[in-house]
Amino acid sequence: MGAEKILIALVRDGEWTIKPDGTIWRQSRRIGNRHDGSSLLIPCATERAERLLPTGYLMVRAMRNGVRTNGLAHRLVWQHAHGDIPDGMQINHRNGIKDDNRPENLELASATDQAKHAHGSGLIDQTGQRNxxxxxxxxxxxxxxxxxxxxxxxxxxxxxxxxxxxxxxxxxxxxxxxxxxxxxxxxxxxxxxxCEQDEATGRFIGKRVAGRLLDGVEHNGMPEVAHG
CATH class of the missing domain: 1.10.10 (Arc Repressor Mutant, subunit A)
Known part of the structure; x- marks a missing residue:
């Protein structure tokens, strides 16, 4: 089972809860004792399951059968609301805020669509020396x-x-x-x-560039080529 399917199963099994605002919660537990002296985990409170990454996204992780599983929270929220993510598609944040995982702020997008959205909304600035x-x-x-x-x-x-x-x-x-x-x-x-300016006449003296002078005078004749 893939990592995201494992995490989705936690939601479907009721161990995690995704609220309407896109936040993910889990129930914390403490160790207690049964009457026979054996240990058991007692639910005691709910806590946020996500943690903030340096990239600005929220990550969730869980321990299942001794294996730690990680995933991105926004992908989990979208799958909870809509089902599997089609191959080759990603989840884009409409407003550009990477930890705003409200379902209405998430949309399917290709990598090209995401790049266009980032540039068009100013989230990626490649003006000036950044280009x-x-x-x-x-x-x-x-x-x-x-x-x-x-x-x-x-x-x-x-x-x-x-x-x-x-x-x-x-x-x-x-x-x-x-x-x-x-x-x-x-x-x-x-x-x-x-251009240089003639001191006597005040006329601008153009430079020949690509068949014309920079003072606006057109020169359409073919240049002479020396033979020999």
Missing amino acids: PSAKLSDRQVAQIRNAYQQGGYTMEQLGQRFGVSFQAISKIVRGKRRPKQGGPVAGDDLRHCV
């Missing part, structure tokens, strides 16, 4: 924005200093990328931080 693909720390993002506001750096220089493209710098200082991180967000016209 495995992040190249910059939150501190570096704030440094970039402060350096841009104070002047003295082009985006290209900031990109070289922090090891990213100047396009990434542009999105960071405008708040289009990493919006939750600190540092002042810039205005819309950022050409002066990407």
Whole structure:
């Protein structure tokens, strides 16, 4: 018999009780003596059967035939209310509180559904430097924005200093990328931080990138290729 079936049997046999709020209770016993001098266990009080794990979930355990059996309380509560858990499915807490095992707070979910729920409800935060693909720390993002506001750096220089493209710098200082991180967000016209400016005419001198200039002038011609 599987561990969870052993624990469910304790409920069905009346040794444990699951209340409407999802808490699990058992009857504690003390050792007494019969008239003939033999020992017996005397029920004396009820106590919570769960204990809190570091993960935030509640665990239950019992000793049966000299073997200790462990299980997760929320899975036991769901099975008590609905029956066996289908293969490949898990039990999700709707409100994200892992020790809130009220039956109405529990639902069947696949591993994918659980991950979507955690991200969509903010229970898992992979923004900023927590994202495995992040190249910059939150501190570096704030440094970039402060350096841009104070002047003295082009985006290209900031990109070289922090090891990213100047396009990434542009999105960071405008708040289009990493919006939750600190540092002042810039205005819309950022050409002066990407391009050089002609002192005489005031015109921005663009850089050629992917067939166009960053000052907005399109260059659709094929580049000349040296032969030889």
